Amino acid sequence: MPPPDASPRVAQKPEEMASRPVFWKITAAGAAFQAGSSAVDSATIVASLVYHLTGNVYAVGAASAVLRLGWLLPQLVVGFLAQRAERRMPFYATGAFGRASCLALIALLLAAAGDSAGGGVAGGFLALWTLYAFISGIVAVPYNDIVGRSIPSGARSRMLAWRFFGGGVLALGVAAIIQRLLATQMLLTAYALIFAMASLLMFVSSLSFVSAGEPPTPPTKDITTGDFGRFLRSGLEVLRSDDRFRLFLYTQWVGGATLMALPFYIVVAADTGLGVAAVGILLGAQTAGSLSSNALWGRIGDRFGKLALLRTVGGLRLAPPLGALAIIAGAAGLTPPALLAAFAVLFIAVGALVNGMTIAYLGYLMEISPNDRRPAYSAYFNALASPAALLPLLGAAIADAVSLTAIFSVAAAAAGVQLALYARLSRLDKG
Numbered sequence: 195m196p197p198p199d200a201s202p203r204v205a206q207k208p209e210e211m212a213s214r215p216v217f218w219k220i221t222a223a224g225a226a227f228q229a230g231s232s233a234v235d236s237a238t239i240v241a242s243l244v245y246h247l248t249g250n251v252y253a254v255g256a257a258s259a260v261l262r263l264g265w266l267l268p269q270l271v272v273g274f275l276a277q278r279a280e281r282r283m284p285f286y287a288t289g290a291f292g293r294a295s296c297l298a299l300i301a302l303l304l305a306a307a308g309d310s311a312g313g314g315v316a317g318g319f320l321a322l323w324t325l326y327a328f329i330s331g332i333v334a335v336p337y338n339d340i341v342g343r344s345i346p347s348g349a350r351s352r353m354l355a356w357r358f359f360g361g362g363v364l365a366l367g368v369a370a371i372i373q374r375l376l377a378t379q380m381l382l383t384a385y386a387l388i389f390a391m392a393s394l395l396m397f398v399s400s401l402s403f404v405s406a407g408e409p410p411t412p413p414t415k416d417i418t419t420g421d422f423g424r425f426l427r428s429g430l431e432v433l434r435s436d437d438r439f440r441l442f443l444y445t446q447w448v449g450g451a452t453l454m455a456l457p458f459y460i461v462v463a464a465d466t467g468l469g470v471a472a473v474g475i476l477l478g479a480q481t482a483g484s485l486s487s488n489a490l491w492g493r494i495g496d497r498f499g500k501l502a503l504l505r506t507v508g509g510l511r512l513a514p515p516l517g518a519l520a521i522i523a524g525a526a527g528l529t530p531p532a533l534l535a536a537f538a539v540l541f542i543a544v545g546a547l548v549n550g551m552t553i554a555y556l557g558y559l560m561e562i563s564p565n566d567r568r569p570a571y572s573a574y575f576n577a578l579a580s581p582a583a584l585l586p587l588l589g590a591a592i593a594d595a596v597s598l599t600a601i602f603s604v605a606a607a608a609a610g611v612q613l614a615l616y617a618r619l620s621r622l623d624k625g
Contacts, residue, residue, distance in 0.1 A: 216344050216406045221356045223403035228361020230395030233368050233388050234297065236261050237544065238477045240323070241457040242470060243385050247316040251461065255590030257323060258457040262583035264327025265334060266576045272335045273573020274425045282336040282569065283408045289332030290403065294396035296326035297389050304386035315382070338572040340408045342560045348496055350560060351503065354553040355492025362485030362549075364395075369481050373474025381470065412566045429574040437622055438562050439571070443578055445504075445615045446555075450582025451608030452511045454589035455601050459518060459544065462598055463537050466525045472534060479538040483545025491553045500558040501623055505616045507550035511609035513543040515602035522599055 234240055236258045244250075244257045276282045300322045307315045345353050368391065375384040433440055463472065495503040517540045525533060563571035589601045 217349070217353060219402050219406035220341060220344060221353055221360065223399045223406070224354070224357030225360030225364060226395050226399035226402060228358055229364035229368050230294075230297075230392045230399060232361070232365035232477065232481055233372065233392035233395070235477060235480070237456040237548075238460050238473055238480060238541075239372070239385075239388060241460045242464070242473045243319070244316070245461060245464060246381065246470070247319065251458070251593045252587070252590040253316070253320070254457050254461060255454075255586040255588075255593075257320065258454075258586040259584050260320075260324050261327045261330075262453075262586075263580060264324060264329075265331045266580035266583055268328055268331035269335050269573045270426070270429075270577040272332050273569045273577075274422055276335050276339065276569040277425070277567070277573075280411055281408065282339050282411070283404065286333055286336040286340065287400065287404055289329055289336075290400035291397070292329040292332070293326050294393050294400060296322055296329060297393035297396060300326070301386045301389035301393060304382045304389060307382050307386075309380045309382055334576060335569050335572045337403075338556065338560060338563075339568045340406075341556075342563065342568050343409045343412075343565065344406070347561060351495025351500070351553060351557050352492045354495075354556060355488040358484060358491075358549050358553065359488040362481055362488065365481040366478060366485065368395075369474055369478035372477060373471065376474050377471045425570070428570065429577075432571070432574055433578065436562075438619070439575065441615065441619045441622060442558065442562065443575060445508075445612050445619065446575075446579040447582050448608050448612045448615060449511070449551075450579075450585045452515065452605045452612065453582075454585035455515055455518070455605035456544070456548075457586055458589060458593060458598055458601055459514065459537075459540065461593075462518060462522065465598070466521070466533060467530065468534060468537065472537075475534065476537055476541045479541040480545035480548075483542035483547075484549040485545075486542075487546035487549050491550045495553060495557050500554065500561045501616070501620055503550070503554040504558055505613070505620065507547065507554045508609065508613045508616050510543070510547050510550060511612065512606055514540060514547060515605035515609070517543060518602045519599060519606070522602075 240257050240261075241254050244253050247253075272285055276285050279285070300319060303315065303318050303322060341350070341353075371391065372384075372388055375387055378384075379387065433443070460473065460476065463476065464470075468476075491503060491507070494506055521528075521533075521536050521540065528536060559572065559575060560568070589604075592600045592604065
């Protein structure tokens with residue numbers, strides 16, 4: 195069993211410290227990826243594009259769900275293969291360069307469409323977006339393992355915070371470019387250029403990470419090196435025997451109910467009268483929230499522990515859905531500038547939340563994963579968490595059958611339940 199997250203930090207031996215070039219190459223790769231992913235953010239850019247192409251809340255929910263589901267589902271197979279392999283970098287390279295290529299294909303599709311927004315364009319986009327999501331899923335297991343072996347525990351939250359800080363600075367420039375493109379170009383031409391920019395940043399990210407290399411793979415001392423059936427049975431045993439792993443999984447399932455609201459904030463903005471040019475401004479606000487929170491998340495995670503960071507971010511989960519409910523209630527009395535300002539504040543909170551969730555989730559999962567079984571643990575956890583990825587479709591059904599207000603009410607309630615589960619996880623660590 196890994197030591198509790200609450201254990202005091204100890205000084206790292208020189209041989210345990212990551213070299214500066216490796217630290218900064220991994221950080222730079224993450225920053226370039228962060229900037230590229232902001233250009234195709236599912237809560238703003240993709241949600242707005244899909245809503246424009248289809249006008250359908252189910253399509254918006256599906257685009258968000260498939261991104262998360264595609265990220266999670268391949269990980270059992272990738273984890274099994276990576277656990278047996280001497281080197282995990284080839285798995286990373288396949289997924290990283292593959293997803294960058296998918297974004298380039300989407301850019302070509304949108305560029306070829308011109309200003310035509312027919313069903314073929316929507317179908318082609320969703321097909322390529324699905325392919326992008328599933329190829330991206332190859333990356334998670336080798337990334338977690340290589341970073342976990344390359345960066346010591348006491349520096350991981352800072353590395354992730356620097357990654358998000360650098361990515362946030364780049365993403366502010368990306369947001370400014372996007373706002374300009376949406377204001378001056380034909381709509382699909384603007385989105386084609388946006389996806390081309392994202393593809394270029396993803397290629398830069400891939401090259402930077404691959405250039406960092408990977409440390410020697412530790413010998414594996416467990417049954418995860420057997421056949422695939424044995425690998426799966428080992429995962430069930432981890433679920434039964436590792437209380438910390440199991441309770442953390444429960445928090446992710448509940449957390450999915452708060453995340454199901456993410457793609458619908460931009461739908462509310464559109465329905466209350468904000469034009470498509472505002473998407474770039476809201477993306478900039480989201481990026482500003484992400485950027486401004488980095489130092490806080492890094493300090494909490496490395497100084498007070500990864501679980502303390504999870505609980506802090508869990509409290510912030512309440513802010514966006516409650517803010518959306520407040521805007522919906524008062525939208526009729528707001529002028530357009532005031533409405534835009536209110537949504538900007540909301541998206542600042544969303545940016546800080548999404549950033550904090552990623553840093554906290556990655557940090558805690560690395561913390562509870564044994565060093566020699568990290569690919570397997572990452573695969574088990576993410577595969578078991580995958581059902582929560584379908585919740586944006588439930589959000590679409592709630593929006594269609596009830597209202598958007600109901601989605602945000604459910605998201606706020608789920609955030610409260612998750613906080614209670616984090617309290618149980620804290621007691622487990624202290625016990």
